[in-house]
Amino acid sequence: MIGRSKSSLNLNASTKTQVERPTRNLQRMRNSITTNSVDTLRTTLKAAPLMKSVRFHGPGDIRVDEIDEPFCRAGEVKIRPAFVGICGSDLHEYMSGPILIPKEPHNITKTKFPVTLGHEFAGTVEEVGDGVTNVSPGQRVVVRPTIYDGCCNSCKLGIEYCCENIGFIGLSGYGGGMAKYMTAPSNHFYPIPDKVSLEAAALIEPLAVSWHAVNVSPFKPGHNVLIVGGGPIGIGILQVLKLQGAKNVMVSEMTESRKRFALEYGATHVLDPSQVDVAEKVREITNGIGADVVYDTAGVEIALNSAIRACRTHGSIVNIAVWQKRPAIHVNDLMYHEIKYEGATLYDEESFRDVIRALSYGQLQPEKMITGKIRLDEVVDKGFKALAGEEREKHCKILVDVQS
Numbered sequence: 001m002i003g004r005s006k007s008s009l010n011l012n013a014s015t016k017t018q019v020e021r022p023t024r025n026l027q028r029m030r031n032s033i034t035t036n037s038v039d040t041l042r043t044t045l046k047a048a049p050l051m052k053s054v055r056f057h058g059p060g061d062i063r064v065d066e067i068d069e070p071f072c073r074a075g076e077v078k079i080r081p082a083f084v085g086i087c088g089s090d091l092h093e094y095m096s097g098p099i100l101i102p103k104e105p106h107n108i109t110k111t112k113f114p115v116t117l118g119h120e121f122a123g124t125v126e127e128v129g130d131g132v133t134n135v136s137p138g139q140r141v142v143v144r145p146t147i148y149d150g151c152c153n154s155c156k157l158g159i160e161y162c163c164e165n166i167g168f169i170g171l172s173g174y175g176g177g178m179a180k181y182m183t184a185p186s187n188h189f190y191p192i193p194d195k196v197s198l199e200a201a202a203l204i205e206p207l208a209v210s211w212h213a214v215n216v217s218p219f220k221p222g223h224n225v226l227i228v229g230g231g232p233i234g235i236g237i238l239q240v241l242k243l244q245g246a247k248n249v250m251v252s253e254m255t256e257s258r259k260r261f262a263l264e265y266g267a268t269h270v271l272d273p274s275q276v277d278v279a280e281k282v283r284e285i286t287n288g289i290g291a292d293v294v295y296d297t298a299g300v301e302i303a304l305n306s307a308i309r310a311c312r313t314h315g316s317i318v319n320i321a322v323w324q325k326r327p328a329i330h331v332n333d334l335m336y337h338e339i340k341y342e343g344a345t346l347y348d349e350e351s352f353r354d355v356i357r358a359l360s361y362g363q364l365q366p367e368k369m370i371t372g373k374i375r376l377d378e379v380v381d382k383g384f385k386a387l388a389g390e391e392r393e394k395h396c397k398i399l400v401d402v403q404s
């Protein structure tokens with residue numbers, strides 16, 4: 001699948017695949033033609049240069065395609081992505097998608113798969129469209145990928161990250177980070193301070209998830225906390241909690257490399273559920289009281305039931321995990337101890353900006369989380385296949401070096 005040449009471009013007039021972004025010439029005709037006829041027209045116009053792009057075509061089918069370089073229109077910014085993280089959602093899509101990737105045209109972007117992947121990324125501004133003032137060519141920027149409609153009930157309440165039509169650059173349209181170029185409306189781009197590397201900036205998005213989860217939780221300095229799962233989100237939560245003055249930060253995790261990461265990032269205790277009863281250990285560490293707040297980043301039934309036993313009376317369990325299977329949980333134990341079970345999703349703009357600021361002050365150190373760097377051409381074998389197999393536990397975050 002790697003390095004598919006123009007044969008995967010659907011230049012053939014008989015193919016029906018949607019071209020992700022119309023070329024300049026095609027754009028003029030866009031109003032008068034159907035999406036499927038765009039490909040037919042491409043064969044004669046050949047207006048835009050081609051670029052490499054990693055696209056999702058279906059479960060187990062991610063290809064390095066060549067597609068039209070995007071055109072920067074008024075109000076848009078065109079960047080050269082530098083580094084892109086491969087995230088758990090990308091993997092879910094690879095293994096059993098399309099999940100978040102639209103099967104039908106997305107309500108806002110009007111795009112459906114095949115789509116370019118990559119929603120955790122930073123890069124350099126190549127061009128800005130008319131009217132853009134927040135960034136300028138040559139500037140290094142990070143992308144806040146959340147796409148929202150601004151008019152649903154959640155958006156009207158100012159909670160746009162819970163938008164009823166939520167979408168993501170790199171999953172739902174506007175291209176993605178795993179391409180030589182991408183364009184999107186200018187409000188998705190934020191300058192990054194000089195001190196912050198483009199590699200570290202690629203981790204701003206997942207760190208914002210962790211930052212926001214702590215923000216919406218009832219955590220207070222001095223609390224004892226349990227983080228279930230030591231993947232990138234759990235390690236992010238660990239960093240934020242340390243920064244904000246947690247007392248004991250316990251991480252439950254069973255894979256060796258991730259247990260090590262958790263200790264390196266300052267977990268006071270790492271509890272391996274294959275070796276100890278996590279709830280019992282948490283109670284022992286907290287003088288029999290239990291954790292004030294539990295953050296669940298694993299999404300596994302057995303671990304949640306153990307977390308309920310580990311949580312103190314009037315404590316809280318915050319779910320960040322995307323569950324693959326519906327769990328059977330001991331709801332009565334929530335009731336008897338008046339434990340709150342709540343969700344945390346994505347991030348508001350403030351959390352995104354706070355993470356940028358925390359990085360510039362050196363308060364978060366995501367570089368150590370980067371356990372592999374691969375080229376765009378290697379993304380299927382050394383990225384998705386590796387992370388879908390046994391390699392996964394060796395890694396915290398693999399970055400794709402897009403321009404190499």
Ligand SMILES: NC(=O)c1ccc[n+]([C@@H]2O[C@H](COP(=O)([O-])OP(=O)(O)OC[C@H]3O[C@@H](n4cnc5c(N)ncnc54)[C@H](O)[C@@H]3O)[C@@H](O)[C@H]2O)c1
Nearest residue numbers: 088229230231232233252253297298303320321322345346
């Ligand atoms: N809410 C959001 O906005 C949001 C955003 C990004 C990711 N997510 C989700 O958050 C979760 C965490 O993301 P991630 O990238 O860190 O995922 P990940 O899969 O890399 O990490 C999960 C960790 O949980 C560990 N684990 C599995 N079973 C366990 C158990 N019984 N006890 C303790 N640990 C166990 C795994 O070994 C793994 O290290 C995923 O479900 C992801 O889809 C949610």
Ligand SMILES: [Zn+2]
Nearest residue numbers: 152155163164
């Ligand atoms: Zn909305």
